[in-house]
Amino acid sequence: MKRANSAISICAGLLLAVSLTACGDKQVVGSQEMTLSPAKSAFINTDVTGLGYARDFALTDHNGKPRTLADFKGKAVVVFFGFTQCPDVCPTTMVEMANVMKELGPLASKVQMLFITVDPERDTPELLAKYVPAFNPSFVGLYGDQAATAKVAKEFRVFYQKVPGKTPGSYTMDHTAGSYVFDPQGHIRLFIRHGQGPDPIAHDLKLLLS
Numbered sequence: 742m743k744r745a746n747s748a749i750s751i752c753a754g755l756l757l758a759v760s761l762t763a764c765g766d767k768q769v770v771g772s773q774e775m776t777l778s779p780a781k782s783a784f785i786n787t788d789v790t791g792l793g794y795a796r797d798f799a800l801t802d803h804n805g806k807p808r809t810l811a812d813f814k815g816k817a818v819v820v821f822f823g824f825t826q827c828p829d830v831c832p833t834t835m836v837e838m839a840n841v842m843k844e845l846g847p848l849a850s851k852v853q854m855l856f857i858t859v860d861p862e863r864d865t866p867e868l869l870a871k872y873v874p875a876f877n878p879s880f881v882g883l884y885g886d887q888a889a890t891a892k893v894a895k896e897f898r899v900f901y902q903k904v905p906g907k908t909p910g911s912y913t914m915d916h917t918a919g920s921y922v923f924d925p926q927g928h929i930r931l932f933i934r935h936g937q938g939p940d941p942i943a944h945d946l947k948l949l950l951s
Contacts, residue, residue, distance in 0.1 A: 900915070
């Protein structure tokens with residue numbers, strides 16, 4: 742399995758390690774360039790205010806409706822890239838976000854979770870419509886064709902790569918394991934590390950919504 746490129750130039754001399762999941766029995770670690778906020782942040786997760794990328798997307802939701810970031814203005818938006826046949830990181834991230842919504846209580850109505858598939862070959866709209874809202878009815882699955890998927894992954898600088906299985910249809914996907922968060926005005930604000938539990942995420946979302 743090829744590893745992601747390891748040394749990318751980092752603004753202000755800071756290197757942010759981003760975990761990449763193999764969704765199987767392997768794991769790789771990559772690095773990603775991010776512009777961190779110069780001011781001390783009250784956020785627990787990585788403050789990426791002013792990030793020069795991860796600005797927008799143009800995809801279709803699991804109900805067949807074209808979507809861009811502007812459709813969710815007024816809400817804090819959490820964006821995660823994954824695929825429905827992922828056995829570990831993707832479902833645990835979705836469960837984690839479902840627990841975040843419970844912890845937020847009434848504020849949950851001001852948060853939108855988006856699941857962008859990196860496996861459009863297998864993740865049909867019908868499959869996304871069953872999988873994504875199963876974690877929380879408000880969660881939305883997004884997809885595009887191969888070209889649209891590559892474009893949005895490039896915009897968000899998200900790594901994904903097919904890993905062949907024993908048969909053509911049994912492949913898995915390596916992909917970036919973290920999530921991005923936009924504030925209600927549509928500005929990129931946070932990068933959420935995978936696997937930290939719901940409390941730090943709920944804390945930061947409450948700050949964004951205050």
